[in-house]
Amino acid sequence: MAEISVKNLHKEFGVGEDRVVALENVNMHLEGHVFVSVVGPSGCGKSTLLNILSGIETPSSGQVSITQDARDANPGYVFQAARLLPWRSVIDNLMFVQKERDDEARARCQRYLDMVQLGDKADKYPGELSGGMQQRVGIARAFSIEPDVLFMDEPFSHLDAITARSLRRELHDMWIETRKTVLFVTHDVGEAVELSNRILVFAKGGKLKDDINIDLPFPRDGADEAVALAKAHVLKKFEDLDLVAT
């Protein structure tokens, strides 16, 4: 079972007058088959947190640790933009991140492409696909290394509402099926409530302000009364914490 733990995490950029605190004394712990959303306004350090956890950036102080079943396994990462290599075919984009690039890996990549309904687009170049399809490839890429932990940084924010909605459903099904630990960054409270067991609320200056459990059955429909109530509840917390931009 995967486990993510963050202790006294602090991160700042720049020096002197340009100094910006991105994360301040963040502590959190999550484990097992959970879907945890990180919400907050722009510039609250949400993406920085993911970048530190995935090793793109290093913390200024504090500790992060990720324990997984598979030793030295790598977490999967889905970015805001798909970040595909435009000069490689879809299947080769998945193969690019595989540890061993053998027939077994290829079959696995094809299986995850099938799962995001792009099995027949394996030999296309990313430029030949729509934005939603490209993001699907990005999701398949993250799943294809079969990580225990998945990081997602506002993966649907660039997409139109209908595409985002169908991708959310797909993602939810994949999460149920593969039983991953997911840390999902978003600024969309509705999205967070529909997908997550737990919501971490960040404020400007990188402070973790609240930790909310959402105990509602899946699948959740945004129009459902309980879901709408939960959404209102989280938004109310936002207001109480004075996070809403005025």
Place this chain on the structure above:
Amino acid sequence: MASVSSPVRTQSGFLKLVKSPLTARILFPVMVLAVWYLIYYTIDSRIFPTPQKVVQFMWEEITLTSGVTYGSIKTNLYGQFAISLGRLAIGFAISVALGTVIGLAMGLSKSVDAFFHDWVMAILAMPALVWALFLGLVFGFGSLGPILTVILAGIPFVIVNVREGVRNTPKELFDMARSFSVPQQRITRQVLLPSLMPFFFAAMRYAFSIGWKGLVIAEVFASDRGAGWTIKFWYDAHRAHGVIGFALFFVFFALVLEKLVFERLSKKAFKWRPQVGGVEMVEESFLIDQTIGGAGENPVTIEGGIRG
């Protein structure tokens, strides 16, 4: 409420024909020919040739029916172009190889950039004619002068383009690769090198088209053989049809090489980019004159779709 409607115009077949791009394309050479004949009949010159005279000259050169051989080495059109192409090939290879190394170093290191920067700009601003004259004086009428001219004319464009390529490497793709712990060697081969390709291609096209133009000048002033020299031969002989004919051969060779070599290579290298249109790029790369490119800092990269 008043509604405004514009009358529906139906174009007649004649109007359509007049406005079609094909007509415009054909119209241009027709007009050139008309002006040519107009000049021919208005100025009183025994040297100014008719178009048919130029065509006839070129045909005789191609079919070798004129029997004219040129210069001390006594060779024909093909021999002269073989000499020029050999010089171009050597100069081009050196300017691309050396320029790539310097450009990579400048892109990666600030101190290397500071070391070369001003001198690259100075070489960029120097007209090929000055190199040709100077190198002719220093090295005499051998192959060294023309080859060095090709190198010096082309190398700043290679350096500047490759440097820009290194500076514009896609950071977000490197971050992606790092977050998936992709091995460095695979990152170099599959992210770094492909991202440099458009800039490298632009560099090669500049080195080729500007080197080719520099070569003519160098052969006119600093050589006793080669296609450029042959243009001067006809100039000295006061035969304008020879000058025009050989100039056209030069242009023709450049366009054919561009089509056969660069366009094919580029199609192969950029097949992932669905919208690449070959023809326009051929025209574009020959539109860029040294003086325009000489502004230096910000060269137009022909293939540079990656630059934001």
